[in-house]
Amino acid sequence: MPKIAVARLWFEGNSFTPSPTGRAKFESREWATGKQALSLYAGTATEIGAVGAFLATRPGWDATVLRCASAQPGGPMADEVLAGWLAEVLPPLRTGGFDGVYLSLHGACVAASDPAPDLTIARAVREAVGRKVPVVASFDFHGNMAPEMAELLDGASVYRTYPHVDMDRAASRALDMLERRVGGGAPLHGAIRKQPMVLHSFHMRSAGGPMAEVWAMAAELEEGAVCEAAPFGGFAWSDSPYAGPSGMAWASDAGAAKAAADRIAEAIAARRSRFDVTLPGPEEALRQALAGPAGLVALLDPADNPFSGGIADTPDMLRVLVEQPPPVPVVFAFLHDPDGVQAALAAGEGAVVERALGAQVTGLFGPPVPFRGVVERLTGGRYVNEGPMERGSPVDLGPTCVLRWEPAGGGVLRVIVTSRKEAAVDPAFFALHGIDLGATRLLADKGKNHFRAAFAERCSMIVECDCPGPASLDLAALPFRHVPEGWRIPGG
Template sequence: MPKIAVARLWFEGNSFTPIPTGMDAFLSREWIAGEEVLGRYAGTAMEMGAVASFLAKHPGWSATVLRCASAQPGGPMTDEVFEAWMGEVMPALRAGGFDGVYLSLHGACVTESDPEADLTILRAVRSAVGRDVPVTASFDFHANMAEEAATLLDGASAYRTYPHVDMDVAGARALDMLERRIGGGAVLHGAVAKRPFVLQSLNMRSAEGPMAEVWALAAELEEGAVCEAFPFGGFAWGDSPHAGPSGMAWASDAGAVRAAAERIAAAIEARRGRFAVFSPSPEEGLALALKGPPGLVALLDPADNPFSGGIADTPGLLRVLVQNPPPVPTVFAFLNDPAAVQAAASAGVGGRLERALAAQVTEAFGPPVPFSGVVERLTDGRFVNEGPMERGAPVDLGPTAVLRSDALRVIVTTKKEAAVDPAFFSLHGIDLGATRLMANKGKNHFRAAFAERCSMILECDCPGPASLDLAALPFRHVPKAWLQPG
């Protein structure tokens, strides 16, 4: 009876976010092991959901589910968290007794002292289990993938959608590769081909645009000896020696795999200039949004997008809404401000609240915004994602509040979880059918659930830790020449 080990460390680190991501962020989202993992994620559209499904379909297999951890993207992971995870997983793997290993990783993890943490994990896993135990992994599309990674794995997969609605599919593909290898299937060769530049990800959607064309090419390459071929867009705000886009492929023929990976990387390079995006200011964006077609219009602030490591605290877009109050029902989602939630709870529903909002973490992106209004709603912050992204996954925002000033509602939360699911708004009593303008700290993942709900979606350019102007950020591991648009 085959026995596999499963472990997960899913974290995307923004090197320019001023707050390190510590254990609290993991404990509030995911820091679990064993049967609890399978029980929580069974039936969900996530990697561990794929593990639960795989085991249900393979009753002769068993899995030891080691530490599984994830947190919302944020500042570099503290060394304490990384060492705790490594300190649990590596001794268990060194103890042996496994026929294979499946890893759920992000690919753009940076810690306080390690700018290539995913590669560090792969090296340690390979050292722990030796060369004879097959190891496969699944990655986020935004991985900053090291070329060496292909030499440490026996197979890999990645999300093929952006927004990422196929996390479970990527996990299933990696598990299928592991099953074939354990069952005596052909040894696969892997290759990663990189290019020396970094791209910001606003124009990398899988439904349209230049990256959609690259994904289509990669799918055509999956024939004959090539069983897996896919691009990585990279994570621009992770200051890593391996930053930037790449192509990865797996094949039974070493020559075919290198050629496939190179073709994917070349396809990205040929479209480099098309990934550059220039967005209006928040003032200009608001004016355009109010002139938009009937229905719900979304005005997004990508520079403080939690899924890009944003802090949900920058004041730029909120200031424009407060100083120029839209004459239509408007919701601002959201601010991660535990103190404001506590103040709202003290005032009670219907109570008045006057305080400064935003820029509570840092004023590096602008000063706080004076706010005067009433407390409209208080919640426990718990809901289950409707999807399609992370469908079925439980979310805990901690206590939250809805603050209202005339037609403007502002959602404040105790924990930082992106407002990209309709259930986020249902929890807060927001009728999207009666809302004209949604100002959201989001980017492409927002579109998974809202592209069809919105009559128009606009992005604006505000100061923030995921700024569009990469050349203005203080990179240490990425050459400045890599940051210029092609």
């Protein structure tokens, strides 16, 4: 009976976000082991959901599910989180008895004192189990990949969609590689080829554009000896010595793996200029949105997108909506302000509250916005994602509220405020708050590409704007310390 170990530490770190990510933020999202982890994600489109599905069709396999942890992207992970995770996971691996190991990692994790924790984990796991035990991993497409990963692992896979709606499929491919090795199959050879640049992720969607072309080309390479070939876009706001895009391939022949990884990396470099982006300011973006076609129009603030490590606290887009109130139904999603929620709870539904909104975490991105509105709705903050992204996964926002303001010129502005920071990219988020998107003209959301997974077809138009925030557009203005000297950084 094959016996495998499963462990997960999935976190995308924004080195320029002022709020560190401590253990509490992991515990509020995912901090589980054993049957609890498998039960929590059973039937979901996630990596651990894929593990459960894999085991269900292989009754002869036994899996020990070690610590599984994830947090929303945010500021650098606290050192004690990484140290604690390793202290839990490594001792069981050292005891031996496992025929293989599957790791669910991100690839763009950063910690307070470690700019490349994913590599630290791979090295530590390899040392713990030795060279004879196969170790495979799955990664997020935005991983900043160290070439050494291809030497430490026996196989790896990466998401092939952006928005990421194939987390489970990536895990399944990695588990298939593990099954092949555990069953006595020939070793696979891996290769990772970097490009000396940092790229914006705006034009990396899999539905079209330059990265979609690279994905299509990589898929054609998967024949003969090559079983996995895919690009990594990198994550621009993780200050890492391995920052930037890369090509990865796995094959039964080392030369074939290297050739495929090289071709993918070269295809990205050939399209470099097409990844650059300029965006209008919030005033112009609002004008464009209101002039858009009939139906629901989205106005996105990517600089404070939680999935890019944003804090859901920057005030610029809300300030424009308050100072230039549109004469239409508007929903603003969202602000992460636990104290604001508590004030609404104390006042109760139907009460009028006055509060400064935004800039509660930091004033670096502008001053708070004075706001006076009615507490329209209070919730417990729990829902289940409809998907397609992370379909079936439970979400806990903590207590939340909806504040409603009806300006004199007509229209209505509803502001959603939450106790915990989880991106507003799923229809269930809005259903929880009683929002009728069919009756909403403008949806102002702190989001970017992942928003499109569920809303590209629901919206008649999507407009992105350039606001100050932790994931700002001008990368060259950021104080990088670990990105190699000479790397091409947009804005410079």
